[in-house]
Amino acid sequence: MKRIRKSSSSNEKPVDFKKSKAVDFFADHFCTNLEDALSEKVNAGAEISKKTLKSDLFEDCNVTINSTAASHLHCTNPSKILDLDEFNLNPKILQNFFIHNKGDATEEQKELYQIIGRYMDLCLISDRKDYLPLLSLHIVNHLNRTRDAIVESNTKLEKSSKAGELTEEIVEECRDQGLARPKVLFITSMKNQRFEDEFGDTGYVPPSKRNEDFRELMSGNIDDCFRLGIQYAKKALKLYQKFSESDVLVCSPLGLRMIVGEEGEAEREVDFLASIEIIIIDKTNQILMQNWEHLQHILDETNGMPSKLEVDISRVRHWSLQNLGKIYRQTILFSDYNFTELHALYASACKNYAGGVFIVKNPEPILEMV
Template sequence: MAIDRGSETTVQLLTLLNVSATKTSKRRWIEEDATSRPKLNKRKSIQFSESNSPSSTPETVQVPSPNGIGDKDIEGNTLGDAGASTVEDEPEELESEEVTPNDSYEQHFGAKTTLPSDDRRSIADERTWQSRKTTYGKIGGVVEYATALSEPTQTPPKSSILAKLQAQFEEQQSKMPKELVELQNDLLATLGSQQDLYITRAPLDNQQKQREAIMLHALNHVTKKRRRVLKNNERIAHASKSDSTAPEDVQDQGFTRPSILVLVPFRSFALRWLSALTSHTPSPSYQVENHARFQQEYGLPPGAVDKLANADAGVYPRDHIEMFKGNVDDSFRVGIKMTRKSVKLFSEFYGCDIIFASPLGLRMSIQKEKNADFLSSIEMLIVDQMDALTMQNWEHVQFVMSELNQLPKESHNADFSRIKPWYLDGHAAYLRQSILLTAYETPETRGLFNSLKNVAGKVRTERRWSPVSVPDGIEQDFVQFECANPQDEADKRFSFFTSQARSTLLPNILKSAVQSVNTVIFVPSSFDFIRVHNYFRRRSDLQFTVLSEYSTNQDISRARQAFFGGKKAFLLVSERFHFFRRYKIRGIRNLIFYGPPDHAQFYTEYLSYPFLDDGVEPSDVTCRVLYSKYDWMRLERIAGTEGATGLIKQSSA
């Protein structure tokens, strides 16, 4: 069978083979040792050629499967990315369920999909999407982006979850409130369209149920993919036994096996996503292998007490408790393999189906191995708690995104005759489904959504915000500075803040005996914080102290005492410090927000801190917020959608 994918694909394919063969330290793509375990590309019994001559029938039929689905060694242990596949790995309950041509999975991820056409890819690259606003059931108002819009609908398309999984899921839903059931069903229906989904505001009460619905969609994806591979294995084996021509339509895999990537900020969230996954694989039907080890490494150490989870009511805000309870290590990665009756944790990357990782842990692994081939065939990306990831290091997220769906550097024993054509054409990024979850939007998270290229389209939720609650009587002064170019925004903000001639902030504050003491300067951006900190250090007339994410417990204690006792007139606080520590600051009488905080609740909290002290009246407290038109997302969460619109229009006028 001659395969012609065009000159570009031919060059890419030959490059992969040549690179693999020249690396002597790696497994060669065509070498075979009689004493070694079966290789994925072992084709002794299957011949793909234009001639009709039958191949010899071996004593034991072994069907190549480049991704190791169903592979077992002679001791019955699961192999990594090499070995022979058998249909015994297919769950018996699902064997009778056929994937129809109309199934959304087959239409989107099938070998014959026509979605990544030149026109659609051009629209995705140039970001010339057609868009409209509509409503998706309990998901609420959304903005749809598509290469070509169809007739508008008020409900998402029908979900296509496998019958076995759907029945089990509905049994779980029978014990849930109606509102959550409807939300999960609308989520599944939206995800079933294979569009990208960006949820920009996820209430705490709904988050775990959202994860369960998303993991059901992911499990459905993995199961359909695995079932297609195993049924093709059976067809090839049957053709080999009967000396008939091997089937040609067996393009059913990617370069490597992993197809689902879940990015989360802390180990505790990996534990929550595993719980969401195993809720659809209950015992005794499934076994979770290495579960005790996972609980030990991703939960709290034995004997440890979670101070947040056990804190008295009101000591910490609920969102802080939900974010930081449990194991908050931010460097990890773990592979999960789905087999017939088990969920195998800690599988090696090239032999797993799902990867849970933090951006930092994944980046360290890639840079150490100097290889990210295990990300070449990711078909579904899930990024949870994006707001927390922006408070860590967003560059790690950008690095991982740059490594997704790239052509691999090595073959990894892949059988290229079974790789889907659109992988060979380098179009995987145009079909990958991305699911993004955040408590609130930032320019970074919106930028990531805008960069997605899924030609099936994408959906962004849209909410109207109400003004945050602040103590009555406090005068809030929103001070706007003009900026025509977002690239100049940081310089313009700093100049407006410090310039004697133009600013109504720091120079005027220093002229007031009342406002030049007991003053907190809250800086959202870490880069701006460093800049302001350096400016204060150069000013010998400014008595100040600092609270940043790098402050030690001893530094924090000294700074708080010095500020509250009046020894330091100014306190510089970074938003990351407050995000990670959430300390209550006493002694505040004047607040300067160098920019609106990303987290609107931080604004409310700082305006309430002066009243921790006795005898403080609202008239004793001043508040100034420096902003530009590029702070729209932050302003909207603080002043409300209507209030922020008024502020932007007022400044424009």
């Protein structure tokens, strides 16, 4: 079955946000407190089921949906197609996505966002390159929703306190934070980014005698030891912030491992990983060629209890206080090709109570080439 793509004559697409009722997956996922018995089942990996997706979605791919004992709590069926403006996205952020994407989302991008936008875990094994704009949309919208919730709670608490009407019920309604500020961790193998100084393109190009894949991989800034903290403000992104004051961390496995260290080391830092809500690991096939153990160690240390609290405990979500961050965290993995270690990582690190989807692009047939 061939898809019919929509053409776009402009980089900007007018958005009609009144045509349908949006689904608030952010609130459905992070504002839900699982019952103790249910969270124990999810944590223990009980009642996990797997099924193959049989639909027109993800043409030429093998798709497996993994469900948990709590997957039924909100709509985690990617076959129920929603348009992007039905995901309760900020209108300005969505408009900027269309500009960055150079037009409307393709059908393949819309399919992929059915999983990402539902806060499900994802492992995509494919050589496609169109997912980065979707990740930017998802991350920025997530940070915007988090900031708006905090501002709204601050206003409510201040207003109630001044009126002498502050009650325990209002305080409970304002639990909107985690045990640490960083919310998003983006792990990638090498810099190859476009910042002018430290992350700028070095201009290096491998010799022409190398094959095309090698030249693409090894061109530009191939430094594999870096880390960057980004603070998300209302009208700006502040780079090179302290990790404890950052919202997004962009790191290589080696760069982050040098900070996380080993248990027992005096100068190790790990508390800033206590409340990561989204982990994105790009180019896992390249990380495999570096040091896979670094990545495994970082994931093991993420969403643990911090050694000391530097936040207002009355604002921390209950599931975070109960050390359930790993089953609320969304983990997204990308790889150009399939390998055994990636399957093991998905099984051990992806514990999201909303479930997950494993997508493998079917290999090209080679019999006709023999």
